[in-house]
Structures are given as structure tokens and as C-alpha cells.
Amino acid sequence: MELLVLEQVDFSYEKKEVLRKASACFERGKMYVILGKSGSGKTTLLSLLGGMDEPKSGKILLDGTEINKKNMDDYRAKRVSVIFQNYNLVDYLTAAENVELLAGKGGRGILRKLGLTEEEITRNVLELSGGQQQRVAIGRALASERDILLADEPTGNLDGKTALEIAEIMKRMAHEYKKCVIVVTHSLEVAEYADVVFELKQARLNDRYEKSQR
Amino acid sequence: MWTLKRALRYISRKKGKTIILFILLFVTGTFVLSALIVEKGVNVAQRELRESLGGSFSVSVKYSDDNPYYHEEIMEDSAGFSDVLLYSTKLISADFINKILKIPGVKSCEARTEALCQLEGMKLKAGTIPIEEEFENQQKMVAVYSSKDCSEFADRSLNLVAGRHIVPGDRHVILLSKTITELNHLEPGDKLQIVDTDNQKVEVELIGIFDVDTIEKTGASVTTYDRIENRVYSDLATLTEIENNSYPAGYDQVFVTASDPDQLEEIVGTVRQMDGYDEQAYEIDMHDEKYQASAGALGKAETMIKVFLALSIVVSAVILTLVLVMWNRERIHETGIYLGCGIRKSRILFQYLLEVLLIASIAFAGACIPGKIAADHIGGYIVAEKKTQEDTESLIDTLENSEDENLLADTAESLEMEMKVGEKEIVILYMIGMFIVVFSVVVSSSCIFRLKPREVLSKMS
Ligand SMILES: Nc1ncnc2c1ncn2[C@@H]1O[C@H](COP(=O)(O)OP(=O)(O)OP(=O)(O)O)[C@@H](O)[C@H]1O
Numbered sequence: 183m184e185l186l187v188l189e190q191v192d193f194s195y196e197k198k199e200v201l202r203k204a205s206a207c208f209e210r211g212k213m214y215v216i217l218g219k220s221g222s223g224k225t226t227l228l229s230l231l232g233g234m235d236e237p238k239s240g241k242i243l244l245d246g247t248e249i250n251k252k253n254m255d256d257y258r259a260k261r262v263s264v265i266f267q268n269y270n271l272v273d274y275l276t277a278a279e280n281v282e283l284l285a286g287k288g289g290r291g292i293l294r295k296l297g298l299t300e301e302e303i304t305r306n307v308l309e310l311s312g313g314q315q316q317r318v319a320i321g322r323a324l325a326s327e328r329d330i331l332l333a334d335e336p337t338g339n340l341d342g343k344t345a346l347e348i349a350e351i352m353k354r355m356a357h358e359y360k361k362c363v364i365v366v367t368h369s370l371e372v373a374e375y376a377d378v379v380f381e382l383k384q385a386r387l388n389d390r391y392e393k394s395q396r
Numbered sequence: 397m398w399t400l401k402r403a404l405r406y407i408s409r410k411k412g413k414t415i416i417l418f419i420l421l422f423v424t425g426t427f428v429l430s431a432l433i434v435e436k437g438v439n440v441a442q443r444e445l446r447e448s449l450g451g452s453f454s455v456s457v458k459y460s461d462d463n464p465y466y467h468e469e470i471m472e473d474s475a476g477f478s479d480v481l482l483y484s485t486k487l488i489s490a491d492f493i494n495k496i497l498k499i500p501g502v503k504s505c506e507a508r509t510e511a512l513c514q515l516e517g518m519k520l521k522a523g524t525i526p527i528e529e530e531f532e533n534q535q536k537m538v539a540v541y542s543s544k545d546c547s548e549f550a551d552r553s554l555n556l557v558a559g560r561h562i563v564p565g566d567r568h569v570i571l572l573s574k575t576i577t578e579l580n581h582l583e584p585g586d587k588l589q590i591v592d593t594d595n596q597k598v599e600v601e602l603i604g605i606f607d608v609d610t611i612e613k614t615g616a617s618v619t620t621y622d623r624i625e626n627r628v629y630s631d632l633a634t635l636t637e638i639e640n641n642s643y644p645a646g647y648d649q650v651f652v653t654a655s656d657p658d659q660l661e662e663i664v665g666t667v668r669q670m671d672g673y674d675e676q677a678y679e680i681d682m683h684d685e686k687y688q689a690s691a692g693a694l695g696k697a698e699t700m701i702k703v704f705l706a707l708s709i710v711v712s713a714v715i716l717t718l719v720l721v722m723w724n725r726e727r728i729h730e731t732g733i734y735l736g737c738g739i740r741k742s743r744i745l746f747q748y749l750l751e752v753l754l755i756a757s758i759a760f761a762g763a764c765i766p767g768k769i770a771a772d773h774i775g776g777y778i779v780a781e782k783k784t785q786e787d788t789e790s791l792i793d794t795l796e797n798s799e800d801e802n803l804l805a806d807t808a809e810s811l812e813m814e815m816k817v818g819e820k821e822i823v824i825l826y827m828i829g830m831f832i833v834v835f836s837v838v839v840s841s842s843c844i845f846r847l848k849p850r851e852v853l854s855k856m857s
Pocket residue numbers: 195196198200218219220221222223224225226227854
């Protein structure tokens with residue numbers, strides 16, 4: 183059952199065409215990776231999926247309903263959470279408090295599950311490593327009731343090993359917690375963890391491959 | 397998480413910024429509060445000044461040819477000396493005075509009649525215009541009902557410096573000028589003789605001494621009896637006794653004192669419309685120069701304070717806005733995260749507002765102490781400046797020379813007394829402060845909140 187659908191979506195900035203007739207389907211319980219070079223429009227696509235802007239033409243459907251100006255705020259507030267490459271955390275809140283922005287009181291348990299110690303959970307987030315910070319951001323997304331997780335280069339600032347740990351966590355989120363995880367990245371290694379990979383190239387969004395069975 | 401909780405976390409964990417904001421708002425609070433306190437002090441001083449100086453005007457019978465009731469008669473006495481008798485057949489009646497008393501805002505009426513008299517053995521200050529021998533020892537006598545209310549004393553051209561005023565019911569009492577009492581070595585309580593036209597004597601008691609506080613002191617061309625220093629203030633009974641003429645009954649002049657000099661114009665207007673007022677026979681003089689001069693000085697102080705207050709508000713708002721804009725870069729990230737978490741813009745803005753408001757409410761409370769100190773200094777400066785204003789007849793000059801020396805102290809005291817931080821000032825300070833904060837936060841955040849979420853996001857990565 184399709185959760186999120188892109189239908190013939192066009193998007194361009196004043197001079198630059200970023201998406202042309204892009205179509206795709208996203209389901210619950212799968213991890214998607216959208217690969218693309220720098221400047222190919224990954225962040226732009228993600229912001230459309232995240233309800234942060236509107237396509238110039240075409241539709242984005244959530245459970246069969248078009249996301250438009252009216253329900254966009256609601257969509258952002260209830261259905262989707264976003265992880266960025268950095269600056270995911272509010273620096274005057276602790277790790278636990280950052281998670282509690284969305285989760286109420288259940289934050290700590292999730293962070294422990296993601297491998298943070300009790301001490302790290304209450305430390306100022308700026309004193310956490312990049313990988314730990316991304317775990318907190320994922321923890322926050324996980325803690326929320328939201329079923330769509332969007333991530334923009336979540337591993338961009340991390341070393342190879344940590345990057346793969348994060349990718350693994352994302353995959354678990356899709357499979358164990360039945361979320362729809364969409365990651366944009368230029369890293370082929372991260373793409374290995376995906377169920378479906380798209381490629382964004384010259385304003386076209388192509389299916390690269392789909393693992394028939396994981 | 398609660399908006400308030402996030403705001404509190406920001407304040408407690410971003411200590412540097414909190415301190416900068418605190419100092420900024422503390423200074424703002426001090427400036428605004430001191431301006432408010434001084435303004436209040438000036439207002440009170442102004443009100444007291446109005447009440448103490450009062451305002452008055454006189455309606456007097458015209459002694460000139462454009463008055464149709466005016467007559468000049470040449471009288472010849474038995475010895476063959478001729479004398480000019482000047483009189484008007486239309487004088488001011490008691491009835492007319494009663495009507496004036498009924499006008500709202502009129503505090504008191506003082507009718508007066510003038511005549512020439514001679515005090516036995518009195519040395520006078522000579523005038524600058526030569527006059528006939530017979531008038532050389534004559535003084536102008538002004539019979540008053542209550543000398544305190546008569547215009548020269550009311551507008552403080554004359555000030556009682558010793559003894560007491562003539563009050564209703566007084567008989568055979570006089571006031572003389574300081575110049576004359578010094579010249580004749582007189583002091584309150586001394587008995588003097590008035591010699592009337594038939595060489596009969598009326599004994600009077602000197603009850604008070606006045607000083608002259610006008611340019612008339614150095615007056616250019618006056619006759620001896622017109623010199624203000626030579627004037628005798630007395631009661632109506634005494635005047636009637638020494639006058640043997642049978643003029644038509646009535647007063648030459650009535651002085652009207654208003655409770656508030658600001659109402660003077662209006663009252664004069666009413667008098668001019670009154671039945672019994674005759675444009676041809678009477679003329680009206682306003683006596684509010686002292687008030688105008690002093691009010692001018694205080695008015696200037698008030699304007700200064702208002703400008704100072706407005707400048708404090710504008711400058712604080714601008715500085716606060718600039719500081720907040722400087723921190724916007726960081727706030728963009730935060731805003732992006734909050735937006736990403738689905739927290740509404742209005743909530744986020746409210747949080748940013750709360751942070752500054754919380755700091756402001758503490759800073760303003762703290763500003764009460766330096767605000768009071770600053771107000772005392774500014775207030776002191778205003779008083780000091782007024783003291784040195786010798787060219788204009790300032791409030792303090794006037795009061796220093798006044799019969800009531802406490803008045804100066806009173807006014808200075810009231811300035812200081814009212815410099816206290818009152819509840820009203822604090823409420824106004826908070827209102828102004830909140831306005832500055834809301835303005836600055838909204839203006840500085842507007843460049844963040846104007847952005848679409850995607851734009852916030854692209855600024856983050
Ligand atoms: N606000 C904007 N106005 C005009 N052009 C823009 C704007 N934002 C992005 N672009 C352009 O659109 C194209 C796609 O930008 P986008 O940020 O989506 O790329 P990206 O794939 O995320 O790149 P990167 O991997 O470097 O983050 C780029 O060429 C960029 O210069």
C-alpha cells in the first residue's frame with residue numbers, strides 16, 4: 183500500500199530546472215535512498231516530500247490525498263520528520279530534551295536503545311560526537327508517531343564506520359518500526375542499505391534498482 | 397515540550413546572551429523609568445506652581461477721555477487754589493463683584509479704591525518727575541479688602557517680607573514698603589498718623605512690610621506718589637475716614653483671582669459677556685506674567701523630558717533589534733528544527749518573545765534602584781538650572797523672594813518627594829518595555845519567519 187506518491191512533479195528555481203516529471207511511490211516498512219551528485223536537487227526534492235514547498239506542477243499524494251497549502255502545516259506537524267546533515271539539535275536542550283520535543287517523556291528509552299549512555303543523554307548536545315548527535319536526531323524521529331522519516335545527507339559529516347552504523351539504524355527503523363524512510367545522499371555505501379534506490383540526474387528521477395527480497 | 401520550558405532553557409543555558417540582553421534591558425529600564433519619574437515630578441511641580449502662583453486679572457474704571465462717564469472738574473477752594481478733580485460716574489458696584497464671584501474657577505475677588513494720603517513725618521523716596529509742592533509728601537493709598545489677594549501680591553510683584561497681610565475686618569492698619577520702613581526706621585507694630593485734608597489725624601498701625609520685585613524698582617519716570625515703594629496699603633474703613641469727598645459709591649477696581657491660571661482667559665471672557673460690564677467705562681488687565689514665565693521654564697523641562705523619554709524608547713528598540721538580528725543566524729537553525737518538528741511559527745515566535753520578556757521583567761524590576769537615583773540627579777539638575785536662570789524670572793527666583801520662604805523648600809521637596817518610584821511608573825515602564833521587546837523581537841524574527849520552511853532548511857545545510 184503506497185504511503186507517499188510523487189506524480190509528474192515539476193520544480194524549478196527562477197533559472198534552474200530541478201525536477202522534470204518526477205514520479206515515484208514510497209511505502210511503509212521500506213528504506214529508500216535517492217542518490218545524486220551535489221547540486222542535482224536532492225535537498226529540493228526532500229523539501230517537497232517534507233511539505234516545505236509546493237511543486238510547480240504535478241502532485242504529491244499522502245494516503246491518496248494531495249498535499250497542498252492548506253494541509254501542509256498539518257502534514258509537517260503530524261506525519262513527517264526530517265533529519266539534516268548537521269544542526270539537527272537545539273543546542274540549549276539536552277539530548278533527552280531534544281527527543282522530547284516530539285516524544286513527550288519516552289525519549290530516554292529510545293536513546294538508550296540507540297546506544298547512548300545515561301550520562302550522554304543528559305549532556306549538552308554540542309558535547310556529543312557527530313554520530314551521537316545523529317542518533318539523537320534519529321531518536322527524535324523514531325520517538326514521534328510520524329510514519330515518514332526524511333533524511334538529508336545524515337551521514338555526510340561522519341566517518342565511514344559511523345556512517346554505516348547510522349544507515350543500519352535507519353534501515354531498522356524502516357523494517358522494525360514500519361516507517362517509511364527516505365534518505366538522500368551521494369554515498370553509494372549508504373545506498374547498499376536501501377530497499378529501493380532512485381537516482382536524481384539532470385532533473386530526472388530514475389529507479390536504479392529495487393531489491394526484490396532483502 | 398512547553399514553550400515556556402524551552403524559553404527557560406534558552407535563558408538558563410545561553411548565559412552570555414542572557415547577560416547581554418539583561419544589561420541592555422536594564423539600561424533601557426533605567427532610562428525610561430527615570431524619565432517617567434522626572435516627568436511626574438515636573439507635572440506635580442507645575443500643578444503646585446499654578447496653585448501657588450495663581451492667576452489674576454483686574455477690572456478697572458478707565459480714567460481717560462474715551463470713557464463717556466469720565467469727568468475732569470476744576471475745583472477752586474476758598475484760598476483760591478485750584479485743584480483738578482478726576483472722576484467717573486460709572487464705578488464698579490458690589491453687585492457686579494458678586495456676579496464675578498459666582499463664575500466657576502474664581503477663587504476670590506478683591507475690590508480696591510485708591511486715594512492720596514499723607515503720613516505724618518514720613519520721609520519718601522523722591523520721584524523722577526517734578527511735582528507741585530503740595531503733592532510732595534503725598535503717598536498713594538490703596539484700600540484693600542484682603543491684601544494677600546490683591547493683584548500685586550498675587551502675581552508676586554510685591555512680596556510680604558515682614559509682619560502680616562491685611563485681612564478682612566482689619567481697621568486702621570497699613571502695609572509699607574521695605575524701602576520706606578528702612579528709611580524711617582519703622583517696624584511692624586509701630587503706630588503712625590495719617591493727616592487728612594482737614595488736618596485731622598487718623599492713627600494707624602504698621603502691620604506688615606512688603607518688598608518690590610519688579611523693574612518698577614528702577615522705574616524711569618514716576619512721580620513721588622506713583623512710586624511703588626511709597627505706596628500705602630490700608631483698609632477701606634481708613635480710606636473712607638480720610639476721604640471727605642462725596643464721590644458716587646463704588647470701587648475703582650476689582651481684582652479677580654482664579655484658582656488655576658490656565659482658566660484665566662476663559663473667566664475674563666465670561667466677565668466681558670456679563671450684564672453690567674461696560675466696554676467703554678472699564679478695562680481689563682491680566683496679571684499672569686510670573687506664571688507664564690515660570691510655566692515656560694517648567695514647560696521647557698517637560699518637553700526635554702518627553703524628548704529624552706522618546707529617544708530612550710527609540711534608541712533601545714533599535715539597539716535591541718540589531719542585537720537580535722545579529723543572533724538570527726543561529727536562530728535560523730533552531731527555527732528550522734522546530735519547524736521540522738511541526739512546531740508552529742506562532743509558537744516559535746512566542747518562545748523567542750517569552751525569552752526576552754522574562755529577562756526584561758527581571759531587568760526592569762532591577763532598574764527601579766538606578767532609575768530612582770538617576771531621577772534624583774536629573775530632578776536636582778532641573779532645580780539647579782532653574783536657580784541659575786536669572787534672566788528669566790524663574791519659579792525658584794520668584795519663590796526665593798516670596799513672603800513664604802517655605803514655598804521654595806516645598807516645591808523642591810515636592811519635586812523630590814514625587815521622584816519616588818510609584819506603582820504607576822512601574823506599570824508604565826513595563827508597558828513601554830513590553831512594547832519595545834515585542835517590537836524588536838517581531839522585527840528581528842520577521843526575516844526568519846518570512847522565509848518558507850524550505851528556505852529555512854536550505855539555509856541550514
Ligand atoms: N533558493 C534557490 N534559488 C535558486 N536556485 C537554487 C535555490 N536552492 C537551490 N538552488 C539550485 O538548485 C539546484 C539544486 O539544489 P539542491 O540544494 O537541491 O541540490 P543538492 O542536490 O541538495 O546539492 P548538495 O548535494 O550540494 O546538497 C542547485 O543547482 C542549486 O544551485
